[in-house]
Amino acid sequence: MHAPGAQPFGIPWAAQPPALRARSVLQWHWATRGTWTPQRWTLDFAVFLDGEPVGAQGLSAVGFPVRREVATGSWLGLPYQRQGLGKEMRAAVLVLAFAHLGALSAVTGAFTDNIAAVKVSRALGYHDDGQQIADRDGARVLARRFRLTAPPDMQRWPLVTVSGADDEFLGMCGAADPAGHQALPLGGYPHA
Ligand SMILES: CC(C)(COP(=O)(O)OP(=O)(O)OC[C@H]1O[C@@H](n2cnc3c(N)ncnc32)[C@H](O)[C@@H]1OP(=O)(O)O)[C@@H](O)C(=O)NCCC(=O)NCCS
Numbered sequence: 001m002h003a004p005g006a007q008p009f010g011i012p013w014a015a016q017p018p019a020l021r022a023r024s025v026l027q028w029h030w031a032t033r034g035t036w037t038p039q040r041w042t043l044d045f046a047v048f049l050d051g052e053p054v055g056a057q058g059l060s061a062v063g064f065p066v067r068r069e070v071a072t073g074s075w076l077g078l079p080y081q082r083q084g085l086g087k088e089m090r091a092a093v094l095v096l097a098f099a100h101l102g103a104l105s106a107v108t109g110a111f112t113d114n115i116a117a118v119k120v121s122r123a124l125g126y127h128d129d130g131q132q133i134a135d136r137d138g139a140r141v142l143a144r145r146f147r148l149t150a151p152p153d154m155q156r157w158p159l160v161t162v163s164g165a166d167d168e169f170l171g172m173c174g175a176a177d178p179a180g181h182q183a184l185p186l187g188g189y190p191h192a
Pocket residue numbers: 001002008009073074075076077080081082083084085086087088109110111114115116117119120123
């Protein structure tokens with residue numbers, strides 16, 4: 001999913017030999033499913049193109065019943081990058097989050113040299129939300145933070161459809177009662 005030497009993730013799990021990589025992927029998914037609560041959950045979607053698995057798009061939250069904020073992370077196999085899929089799959093989970101779960105904001109981050117990840121966030125309307133010091137496999141580096149405080153423009157993503165977001169699922173996400181929550185005045189600062 002990335003060229004040799006590139007390090008889009010803090011932990012270089014994608015650069016491991018195939019057997020170790022497969023084990024760590026499975027352990028990640030078992031852990032997220034096994035520890036799911038309405039207060040802390042990670043929902044990892046597989047991304048399919050013409051029936052073939054090509055990547056993953058994650059959506060997660062901590063304290064969603066009150067905070068109403070989600071975070072995202074994603075990857076695509078190299079042959080499937082730079083075709084607009086990264087934007088499309090991010091848009092899909094944002095529609096789920098804002099339109100179905102009642103999210104009021106979404107955050108994400110990327111190392112400063114991860115141009116593709118930064119551009120996906122820009123294209124979806126996120127604004128700058130500062131920087132943080134990160135540990136990239138033992139190196140002290142800067143990461144950029146981004147925040148989105150309005151739903152994605154549905155006119156731009158007419159093909160996104162959400163299924164399965166029933167009452168049971170909303171309850172699992174701590175999203176059963178969106179009433180009474182107000183958007184905070186976090187938006188509005190200028191794009192850099
Ligand atoms: C991040 C990632 C999911 C983006 O998916 P993608 O399908 O390649 O992105 P898109 O095709 O939707 O392109 C989004 C924008 O980035 C640009 N872009 C994509 N790859 C680029 C690259 N290598 N260099 C410069 N620009 C790039 C596109 O031109 C597009 O710009 P636009 O909005 O001006 O048209 C994908 O690159 C990936 O899997 N990277 C490795 C893992 C990773 O970095 N995950 C995120 C960790 S924070």
